[in-house]
Amino acid sequence: MNTAAATQAGDLPASEDHNNCRALGQILDRIGDKWTIMVVGVLSRGPLRFNQMMREIGGVSHRMLTLTLRSLERDGLVSRTAYATIPPKVEYALTDAGRSLIEPLRVLSDWAIDNRPVIEKARADFDNR
Amino acid sequence: MNTAAATQAGDLPASEDHNNCRALGQILDRIGDKWTIMVVGVLSRGPLRFNQMMREIGGVSHRMLTLTLRSLERDGLVSRTAYATIPPKVEYALTDAGRSLIEPLRVLSDWAIDNRPVIEKARADFDNR
DNA sequence: CAGTATCCAGTCGGATACTG
């Protein structure tokens, strides 16, 4: 879309907000899927090999872990190091950019933990109607 | 799931992290969809009526806006006030809980803005291979 | 104006089988 044109001159506060939303929306599209944050989560404790991750995360299919890692690698958030041994060994780790994502996620996670009871209460109330 | 049992006693650091991830995952399931943060975004500037929102957000279908708002209302993040006038008028606004979500989202949004160039560079590099 | 119901194409993601 024509972000450039929109941010050119007039730039009302509203449109600035709107751009924030777009940026937010884009990264939520990336990290908001089913497995990405799980991967970032387990990698935040240190590098892992493919099958280790699969076990640690639990419930993720072979395919989806591959796709998720590929996507994170493409975005420069995760690095992939292959050792040409037999059997092959591949290690995944967070890059600096990947690590920088941990704090924002922790903030959100804290919010989630703080507000879970409130939300669950609201949900129960809503459903009893 | 047996979160209670898991957090009972041993509570290795790892399992704590894992619970954080679960909580995070749950709220990302809620806010990570296509429209939720857009709604929170526009409502952060003040209450709005249904069709106003639709215009402000742009690109959202009637149906999806309804569903998104319903979901946010159910979770107690958005309030819905209907005026029995003709034609009907319904105002949506963030609740206190809804407003408390703005800051965490802003943190993430800041990260997105800071890292967009890095990610786009990484993506371009990756695709040129 | 606000909301609901139906339809349907597109996407997502798990299961499975196969390769280096």
Added chain:
DNA sequence: CAGTATCCGACTGGATACTG
């Protein structure tokens, strides 16, 4: 062990038409 390819059911979300 790590990764790819194919298949296919399930879900998502837009378009449309209708109601109060």
